[in-house]
Amino acid sequence: MTIRQIYAAMTGCALLSACASVEQAPRGDAAYALIPPALAIGADYRLSPDDVLRIQVYHEPGLSLEDAQVSAAGMVRMPLIGDVPVAGLSSGDAADLIAARLGQRYLVSPQVTIFVKKAVGRRITVDGEVREPGLFPLDGRLTLSQAVTLAKGPTRLASLSQVIVVRQIDGQRQAAMFDLAAIRRGQAADPEILPGDTIIVGLSRAKAILGGSLLAAPALAAGFIALDGKN
Incomplete structure (x- = not known):
């Protein structure tokens, strides 16, 4: 292994950029289908502004x-x-x-x-109906429920069945909706969160951030929906 490869191997994974679609995540282990597992330690980190x-x-x-x-x-x-x-x-x-x-x-x-x-890119954003929304450093492995805990947990107004994870996949930002209450009950898998992910607790807040057309109720059942409203 060259010195350059060693340095590259020390620096982590994944970034975020422009949004394309939303899907209702399935229950159980299939929830990992949309949100893939974290890359192994040593995968190339992509440089970000302010690094x-x-x-x-x-x-x-x-x-x-x-x-x-x-x-x-x-x-x-x-x-x-x-x-x-x-x-x-x-x-x-x-x-x-x-x-x-x-x-x-x-x-x-x-x-x-x-x-x-x-590495500024090794952070996540937790927004919406949480007690302390903001940016949080990502050190090691983290699940969705743990990420919400970093923001001091959901507020009393939070809709736990409508927790959005936004991630860059193949060059496009995509989103999936998870049921945090089901995850807490052990009825759904707790997906892994990656550097650059944005978690939004509550569908109304997600609409405000990502656009109402992206997260319209019919779209959630239909699978991936492009920003222009076409499948």
């Missing part, structure tokens, strides 16, 4: 950066070559891109490694 990176250019300390922050636009600014788009790339792919740009004009066969010092 802090250590970028090392072998034998070139003047080109190396100790605390390079990914900008809101997904760029990291490097000496000589300027802004490099790294958001959405693994650390290994980002290192290869920087090496390629340095090699075009300035260095012969540059060797670049990237270590993620601060």
Whole structure:
């Protein structure tokens, strides 16, 4: 294994981007069909805006950066070559891109490694009818019921049968609705939550965040529904 692969293997998994569909999650073990299990430790983490990176250019300390922050636009600014788009790339792919740009004009066969010092993308959002909504760090494995507990639990007004998990799957944000009350009773599987997931407790709040057309009641029974309302 190369040094670059080792650094890439140390940095985690998954990000979020634009929403497409909603499905009522089935009960029991089949609930994992829509929300896949977490990737194994060592899968490539995808760089996110505000991540802090250590970028090392072998034998070139003047080109190396100790605390390079990914900008809101997904760029990291490097000496000589300027802004490099790294958001959405693994650390290994980002290192290869920087090496390629340095090699075009300035260095012969540059060797670049990237270590993620601060992984902002390893967070989840819990919103809706919970006592303390917000962003929470994700360290290790976490289930849906545990994620709601991080937000101090649901409010008395929460509809526990309407808990939405929003996740990026194959480049699209998709959503599934779970019954937290059934999960607590042991009548439904407790799906695993991944970095970048958004959990929304209560259908009315989910409609406000994601759009009423996306979460219209007929759509929940119909399966995946695109934002334009077509199957």
